[in-house]
Amino acid sequence: MSSSNRRAFLMTVAAGSSALAATQRIALAAxxxxxxxxxxxxxxxxxxxxxxxxxxxxxxxxxxxxxxxxxxxxxxxxxxxxxxxxxxxxxxxxxxxxxxxxxxx
Structure with missing residues (x-):
């Protein structure tokens, strides 16, 4: 895996994790x-x-x-x-x- 692909993968995982955490907070706040x-x-x-x-x-x-x-x-x-x-x-x-x-x- 090239370093640019690895970087893109890690950024995607980080963004997905943040979105999931935000969704859970919104669900609790609801x-x-x-x-x-x-x-x-x-x-x-x-x-x-x-x-x-x-x-x-x-x-x-x-x-x-x-x-x-x-x-x-x-x-x-x-x-x-x-x-x-x-x-x-x-x-x-x-x-x-x-x-x-x-x-x-």
Whole structure:
């Protein structure tokens, strides 16, 4: 391989790696925290704070139920938010709750 071909190859690899890293950062930045006022959140009775759930409307809810204990939740290390299968592209609070809450197995 000539030195000009090697140089071109290395520049292409460097540019590709940079583009991949930028794409991953953009994908992470795209995940916004789910707001209680989001239409899907309202439909499922989601609140960022499980202690603020209306007990009359959701009588089976207890304050011991949190998103972090739900089967649909995927934690992000020690972050106060994580991903929920019901809200793709949004982050939910670990201390949140919605009517689809299902205890982790």
């Amino acid at each position: 995940d916004a925290v789910l707001q209680d006022t989001d239409p899907q959140a309202v439909a499922l009775g989601y609140n960022q704070d499980t202690s603020k759930i209306d007990q009359k409307k959701y009588p089976k809810h207890t304050t011991a139920q949190h998103c972090s204990d739900c089967q649909l939740f995927t934690a992000m290390g020690t972050a106060p938010t994580g991903h929920c299968q019901l809200f793709p592209g949004k982050l939910v609070h670990t201390n949140g709750w919605c009517s689809a809450w299902t205890k982790k197995a």
